[in-house]
Amino acid sequence: MGAESTVRIGLLLPDLLGTYGDSGNATVLHQRLHRRGIPAQILPITLQDAVPASCELYVIGGGEDGAQRLAIRHLRKHEGLQRAVAAGSVVLAVCAGLQILGWRLTGSDRVEHRGLDLLDVTTSPRIKRAVGEVIAKPQPDLLNATLTGFENHQGATGVGPAARPLARVIRGVGNGAGDHSEGVVQGRIIGTYLHGPVLARNPDLADLLLGWALGGPLAPLDMPSVTRLRANRLGGGALGGAGGRGERAKRPS
Amino acid sequence: MRSADLGGAGQTARVLDHELTGCLPGRVHPADMTAVGLNLVNEGPKRIRARLPLRTWLAVRVGRLAARLSRAARLGQGRIIGGRVTLLLDGRALHRLTQGRTVILVTGTNGKTTTTLMLSQALGGRGAVATNSGGANMPDGLVAALAADLHAPYAVLETDEAYLPVAARAVRPAAIVLLNLSRDQLDRVSEPSQLERSIRSTIADQPQATVIANADDILVTSAALAAARPTWVAAGGSWHVDSASCARCGAEITRRKDGWSCICGLRRPSPSWTLDGDAVLSPSGGRVTLALQLPGRANQANAVLALAALSSVGVSPPEALQQIRALEHVDGRYRILARGDHAVRLLLAKNPAGWAETLTLLNSSAGTVVLAINGHVADGQDLSWLWDVCLDPLAGHAIIACGGRAADLAVRLDYADLPHTLTQDPIHAIDVAPAGPVDVIANYTAFRRLQNRLGHGR
Numbered sequence: 001m002g003a004e005s006t007v008r009i010g011l012l013l014p015d016l017l018g019t020y021g022d023s024g025n026a027t028v029l030h031q032r033l034h035r036r037g038i039p040a041q042i043l044p045i046t047l048q049d050a051v052p053a054s055c056e057l058y059v060i061g062g063g064e065d066g067a068q069r070l071a072i073r074h075l076r077k078h079e080g081l082q083r084a085v086a087a088g089s090v091v092l093a094v095c096a097g098l099q100i101l102g103w104r105l106t107g108s109d110r111v112e113h114r115g116l117d118l119l120d121v122t123t124s125p126r127i128k129r130a131v132g133e134v135i136a137k138p139q140p141d142l143l144n145a146t147l148t149g150f151e152n153h154q155g156a157t158g159v160g161p162a163a164r165p166l167a168r169v170i171r172g173v174g175n176g177a178g179d180h181s182e183g184v185v186q187g188r189i190i191g192t193y194l195h196g197p198v199l200a201r202n203p204d205l206a207d208l209l210l211g212w213a214l215g216g217p218l219a220p221l222d223m224p225s226v227t228r229l230r231a232n233r234l235g236g237g238a239l240g241g242a243g244g245r246g247e248r249a250k251r252p253s
Numbered sequence: 254m255r256s257a258d259l260g261g262a263g264q265t266a267r268v269l270d271h272e273l274t275g276c277l278p279g280r281v282h283p284a285d286m287t288a289v290g291l292n293l294v295n296e297g298p299k300r301i302r303a304r305l306p307l308r309t310w311l312a313v314r315v316g317r318l319a320a321r322l323s324r325a326a327r328l329g330q331g332r333i334i335g336g337r338v339t340l341l342l343d344g345r346a347l348h349r350l351t352q353g354r355t356v357i358l359v360t361g362t363n364g365k366t367t368t369t370l371m372l373s374q375a376l377g378g379r380g381a382v383a384t385n386s387g388g389a390n391m392p393d394g395l396v397a398a399l400a401a402d403l404h405a406p407y408a409v410l411e412t413d414e415a416y417l418p419v420a421a422r423a424v425r426p427a428a429i430v431l432l433n434l435s436r437d438q439l440d441r442v443s444e445p446s447q448l449e450r451s452i453r454s455t456i457a458d459q460p461q462a463t464v465i466a467n468a469d470d471i472l473v474t475s476a477a478l479a480a481a482r483p484t485w486v487a488a489g490g491s492w493h494v495d496s497a498s499c500a501r502c503g504a505e506i507t508r509r510k511d512g513w514s515c516i517c518g519l520r521r522p523s524p525s526w527t528l529d530g531d532a533v534l535s536p537s538g539g540r541v542t543l544a545l546q547l548p549g550r551a552n553q554a555n556a557v558l559a560l561a562a563l564s565s566v567g568v569s570p571p572e573a574l575q576q577i578r579a580l581e582h583v584d585g586r587y588r589i590l591a592r593g594d595h596a597v598r599l600l601l602a603k604n605p606a607g608w609a610e611t612l613t614l615l616n617s618s619a620g621t622v623v624l625a626i627n628g629h630v631a632d633g634q635d636l637s638w639l640w641d642v643c644l645d646p647l648a649g650h651a652i653i654a655c656g657g658r659a660a661d662l663a664v665r666l667d668y669a670d671l672p673h674t675l676t677q678d679p680i681h682a683i684d685v686a687p688a689g690p691v692d693v694i695a696n697y698t699a700f701r702r703l704q705n706r707l708g709h710g711r
Binding site for chain 1: 504
């Protein structure tokens with residue numbers, strides 16, 4: 001990929017897996033390239049589209065169980081993502097996105113489904129939904145900066161031997177399989193349960209993904225608004241009126 | 254009271270005489286709602302004698318005391334505290350306080366407060382209406398509204414979507430209005446399709462209720478198909494992202510200009526009421542122009558659903574519109590207040606669908622926009638949804654970001670290449686705004702607080 005060609009960011013199924021604002025991750029990637037003078041383009045890939053294998057990066061977000069099944073069906077019918085991963089493309093998969101890339105997932109209906117088998121993870125339902133602010137310490141060889149995000153998921157994901165966790169949870173639940181892990185890394189795929197969107201709150205993670213896609217680290221990009229947000233979210237949790245673990249609405253009896 | 258009991262005026266009088274029969278109008282067969290409604294025109298009670306069990310009566314009294322104390326201690330309006338205390342003392346208060354009344358429940362993600370106000374204003378000519386006009390829409394708020402007027406023969410109650418099952422079971426309403434369903438406060442409330450399923454099963458258990466449903470909203474339609482007698486209203490709707498996959502079978506929804514359908518057979522039903530620009534087409538073939546003072550397409554949609562609901566209880570569109578057209582603001586929204594030398598318009602938006610509609614109301618060229626965002630529990634603490642809002646309408650306006658989660662908003666605006674200034678306090682934001690009109694878009698708690706501080710009631 002030459003220096004002048006446009007970096008393509010494939011936004012997968014925003015019509016299905018866009019319930020949690022995760023399409024913003026594509027916006028962040030695009031802007032962080034654009035502000036460094038690197039031409040970039042977001043390619044929304046909806047249910048009406050075949051999945052191209054030509055994007056340097058792919059972003060998949062969170063959504064409900066029914067949407068997940070439809071997404072798996074579509075991505076199995078059009079194997080562009082799988083071909084792209086085999087050719088070295090970078091993937092960020094959030095929440096449901098992470099779950100469907102695994103090899104098995106069981107939803108709240110207790111039915112087992114086959115995933116896309118790009119990640120060595122399995123997901124099964126937790127008893128209690130994991131909701132609230134998360135702080136996690138990432139693998140030191142990947143990132144120095146602490147990860148911050150908001151989780152909201154019923155699934156518990158176990159990470160198998162072919163993959164490793166993205167981070168270790170300091171506050172919050174994370175993957176929810178009892179091992180304090182958050183997210184998963186395998187090859188050039190990063191999965192996480194963090195919303196926010198995750199790349200809006202964690203610019204170093206965004207630049208890690210971009211560095212992989214471009215073949216080398218990028219020049220630093222100073223964004224005071226992001227620095228301020230991180231201080232707000234990581235600064236003891238009492239700032240800004242809401243740093244807590246969310247409470248679910250009382251279930252009517 | 255079975256439909257066979259309706260007939261001549263004498264028997265109709267028996268249906269209406271709640272003191273003698275203790276009969277619930279809500280149990281009248283929906284086919285006869287119009288008959289009962291039409292009789293309410295001339296003979297309907299302006300008041301009912303509420304015959305409450307002693308326990309309920311005491312619970313209401315203590316609840317009112319709690320509310321008064323709360324107001325005296327300046328803790329707020331006291332509505333919710335009063336209702337909560339009443340429910341604690343009498344767990345069946347919601348059921349008992351609706352006996353003998355005609356009750357309409359209004360639910361949906363956006364538009365509940367406005368539609369409830371439209372309904373209660375239009376019914377007001379027929380008799381007193383108990384209503385929760387302040388938006389306290391969970392069971393304690395409903396109880397407080399009902400306790401505030403024990404003799405009102407009507408009740409129009411805005412109901413939080415997650416609490417519709419509890420409310421409908423207790424109340425057994427004459428009508429349920431389903432406005433729309435989309436994502437809102439996902440950390441606090443169920444995902445939209447889970448809500449749809451729970452609303453659908455609630456409706457299946459309420460065969461006596463006329464269900465007025467927005468046929469252009471797929472999740473609403475799916476839920477309302479469980480109704481014994483649905484009334485379909487083509488109210489429009491532009492937010493489709495939460496319903497790309499069918500609520501019934503999970504397959505993809507096909508959309509065309511004239512409707513939507515799924516391979517499993519779920520499709521847009523044929524509407525009896527239609528919103529056509531600013532006009533409403535009714536089942537009888539009539540056409541009325543809305544000409545509302547409340548701005549925007551969303552309020553036109555609320556109005557057509559309200560007209561359909563009012564028609565089902567015997568209020569004709571022309572009569573209803575007289576009241577609805579008089580509305581200039583709803584619970585503080587759209588109200589223009591003076592602050593210093595600024596004319597400040599307060600707008601409420603709480604979720605992506607609501608923001609999409611509210612942003613269309615901005616003056617296309619001029620004026621400052623103050624965006625006040627909090628992330629308290631009542632707002633939803635996950636603000637990721639800010640990234641699902643298309644902010645293009647903000648371009649060209651002076652923007653001031655404020656509120657408890659101004660930092661999250663600032664990052665969103667930054668990545669959207671929208672220059673803005675940042676401050677904590679919304680009042681300060683208004684005061685430092687450039688001269689000229691100011692539109693304030695605030696989410697739930699930010700709106701409430703700003704309203705209180707600007708010193709104007711509802």
